[in-house]
Amino acid sequence: MKTVGDTLAFHLSLIGELSDADCTILSDAPATVRTVRRGTDVLSEGEIPHDAVIVLSGLLQRYTARKDGTRQVHSFYVPTDAPSLETLYMDYMDNSLCAAVDSTVGLIPHAHLYELIDKRPGIRKLLWRQTLVQAAVFREWLMRNSRLPAHACVAHLFCEIFVRSQAARLTTDHTFPFPITQEQLSEAVGLSPVHTNRTIMLLRDANAIEWQGGRVSVKDWDKLSAIAEFDAYYLHLRSLPAHAVARGRGRHPEDERGDMRPPARVWHRATFCGAIEQVFVCHLRSQVSSFTRTEPRHGGQASLKVG
Amino acid sequence: MPRFYFHIYNGFGRAPDDEGRECDDTEEARAIAVEGVRSLLSAEVLEGRLDLRGRIEVTGDDSRVVIVVPFKDALTVLSGPLPETSPREGSQ
Numbered sequence: 046m047k048t049v050g051d052t053l054a055f056h057l058s059l060i061g062e063l064s065d066a067d068c069t070i071l072s073d074a075p076a077t078v079r080t081v082r083r084g085t086d087v088l089s090e091g092e093i094p095h096d097a098v099i100v101l102s103g104l105l106q107r108y109t110a111r112k113d114g115t116r117q118v119h120s121f122y123v124p125t126d127a128p129s130l131e132t133l134y135m136d137y138m139d140n141s142l143c144a145a146v147d148s149t150v151g152l153i154p155h156a157h158l159y160e161l162i163d164k165r166p167g168i169r170k171l172l173w174r175q176t177l178v179q180a181a182v183f184r185e186w187l188m189r190n191s192r193l194p195a196h197a198c199v200a201h202l203f204c205e206i207f208v209r210s211q212a213a214r215l216t217t218d219h220t221f222p223f224p225i226t227q228e229q230l231s232e233a234v235g236l237s238p239v240h241t242n243r244t245i246m247l248l249r250d251a252n253a254i255e256w257q258g259g260r261v262s263v264k265d266w267d268k269l270s271a272i273a274e275f276d277a278y279y280l281h282l283r284s285l286p287a288h289a290v291a292r293g294r295g296r297h298p299e300d301e302r303g304d305m306r307p308p309a310r311v312w313h314r315a316t317f318c319g320a321i322e323q324v325f326v327c328h329l330r331s332q333v334s335s336f337t338r339t340e341p342r343h344g345g346q347a348s349l350k351v352g
Numbered sequence: 353m354p355r356f357y358f359h360i361y362n363g364f365g366r367a368p369d370d371e372g373r374e375c376d377d378t379e380e381a382r383a384i385a386v387e388g389v390r391s392l393l394s395a396e397v398l399e400g401r402l403d404l405r406g407r408i409e410v411t412g413d414d415s416r417v418v419i420v421v422p423f424k425d426a427l428t429v430l431s432g433p434l435p436e437t438s439p440r441e442g443s444q
Binding site for chain 2: 194195226227228236237238239240242243246
């Protein structure tokens with residue numbers, strides 16, 4: 046059975062090399078499992094954490110609240126994420142971590158991680174690195190919320206959660222779980238709920254995404270990522286899917302694994318066809334991907350009216 | 353708490369709200385609609401245009417329209433020349 050430590054090992058291995066010995070040691074880490082109801086804080090502002098939190102199911106978010114009770118959500122955490130590793134070396138929470146939906150979390154005592162940090166340089170390096178990646182993600186959220194127009198902002202968030210979910214192996218058929226309400230989403234993108242609803246409608250009308258029953262389907266990755274000006278570079282994933290890197294820099298040398306590219310509309314529809322068509326689709330797909338790879342990434346072909 | 357739905361009608365068509373939002377009463381629903389209009393229009397202004405012809409219709413669970421907020425009612429628009437003002441005290 047997979048332990049909480051295994052989940053942490055998996056999470057760390059997404060951003061760096063973890064030796065088999067380190068994986069085994071992490072696997073045996075003592076841990077407890079806790080269920081958290083939607084809207085409940087896992088860690089509250091001012092609290093002194095004694096455990097590292099690992100998301101096992103559901104969705105967590107971090108937020109800072111204003112005096113009037115309105116909140117800015119500044120991150121979402123999907124299963125396998127470790128949202129609070131920086132608290133290993135921070136004395137108290139300066140923001141709150143809560144369950145966006147009913148969730149399960151694993152808790153590994155800080156005391157145990159301090160021991161591993163002392164004894165295992167490989168683990169130390171990746172724990173350190175993980176918190177730095179978090180900082181990179183916060184920088185991107187700052188850019189997104191302050192610089193991008195509403196439709197690009199929401200598209201960018203969808204792109205990020207999609208790529209992160211894909212890395213965490215949570216996607217099926219270019220669909221990722223996103224079980225929150227539009228109102229909750231509005232707290233993350235800094236728009237009013239009404240404006241958020243309108244913006245999602247635009248992305249739907251553009252056939253870039255569909256959002257239904259707590260799941261978001263990426264209908265047309267090229268369009269969605271162009272609207273968002275998205276580049277997954279800042280996520281520092283070890284094997285970034287080829288489609289997610291726009292600028293082509295920072296590509297990991299080992300990253301020539303299979304094509305995880307979500308559908309361009311042309312062959313997405315065709316994937317519903319029968320077996321004979323499938324052969325044709327594969328052919329078409331290889332043609333499409335070889336074609337799009339030679340195209341400049343920011344073709345400017347996707348534009349959207351704002352209203 | 354009753355649930356209200358905020359449907360937008362503007363120059364780009366109709367954007368129905370199928371999720372809705374719980375509110376204490378129609379006053380809170382109105383405040384949310386007004387905030388929504390202001391948020392929508394502010395994005396439009398950043399693009400260099402302002403179309404005040406739209407409205408938000410708020411419906412209840414029974415689909416009956418309970419509130420209509422015309423865009424133009426959600427903000428104060430002043431135009432024309434500035435009124436004559438006397439020089440501020442201390443200015444040169």
